[in-house]
Amino acid sequence: MSELRQDWSEAARFALYYAPPCESAWWQAGCAWLGRDPETGxxxxxxxxxxLAQPLDALTVAPRRYGWHGTLVPPFRLxxxxxxxxxxxxxxxxxxRQARFEAPVEAATLGRFVALRPADEAGETALxxxxxxxxxxxxxxxxxxxPAELAKRLDxxxxxxxxxxxxxxGYPYVFEEFRFHMTLSDSLNDAQTCAQLVDTWNTQMRGAGALPVQGAALFVEPQPGAPFALWRRLPFAEARA
Incomplete structure (x- = not known):
């Protein structure tokens, strides 16, 4: 659990993210893929x-800043x-008050991104x-x-x-518009590169089992534009009956 604190600006943003258990293959593989562990820094x-024609770290600039996660509540100021x-x-x-569960997942294209997505409707609905x-x-x-933030979102x-x-x-993709995903790439224009990334991730994680949804985590962006850091993990209650 990160203890960082007090150097946060008044403009600091917080987010509630899903983060795999730190000891799991899902956490370790995702952090390595993005080149940064947001919990330890x-x-x-x-x-x-x-x-792959380019180094992987050249294709993951945006998700690296946010850290390995799946959004539950998007970033907001207090x-x-x-x-x-x-x-x-x-x-x-x-x-x-939340119960733990598992969700089968697989890498897939989502628009022009590569992302980890629920592999069945039950997992999609639960998330x-x-x-x-x-x-x-x-x-x-x-x-x-x-007003400026609202105008930017609506534009x-x-x-x-x-x-x-x-x-x-404050965000368009909530409730029935929500699509759970864990981003694995920047926005890419090359379908072949996307396909290579999808195949590489799915091959690497074959046999890892379903995604363990055992808790969430509070992430913080200390100052505008700074890398997001995992501040507090939030374990869920025991598994569903």
Whole structure:
């Protein structure tokens, strides 16, 4: 558990992410792939898939900054009067009400990205419900968007429902619009490179089993543009009956 603190700016953002257990192959492989462990701050040497024209670390710049994770509640600033400790207490209470489960996953293309995605509808549904539950539980701790932030979010090709979610929740892809994913690449224009990354990840993780959803984690961006760090892990209750 990272103890970093106090050098955070007033503009620090927090996020509730899914992070695999630190001792699991899923955590170790994902951190190595992105070249950074957001819990320890260590830089790691990414693998180099055979036949890949570019170094892997040149294809993972954006996800490296965010750290290996799956978003449950996207990054937000704290509302006036809400301390990081109050956020942690609320998130901990939420986590203690959640049951552990497993979700089969596989690497796939998602738009122009490569990402780890649920491999069946049951896993997709369970993760979507988990994210919706978390958003409702922590939503009141989020600062309201500034007019500039709102305008930036709305300056995108969104459906009417997604625009309404931006105005209410600060993000368009929540509730039924949510698609759980753990990003493995930058936005890429080369379909062949995407296919190589998908094949490399799935081959590497064959036999790793289902993704163990045993908890969530609070990540923090200490200052705008800084790498996100895993601040607190939040274990769930025991497995579902």
């Amino acid at each position: 260590a830089s790691l040497a990414p693998p180099q898939p055979a036949g 509302a006036a009067g809400v301390t990081p400790e109050a956020l942690y207490a609320a998130a901990q209470q939420w986590a203690q 979507r419900e988990l994210a919706a539950n978390a958003l409702r539980a922590l939503g009141s701790l989020r600062a309201q968007q500034t 995108a090709p969104l459906t009417p429902r997604q625009r309404a979610y931006v105005e209410e929740w």
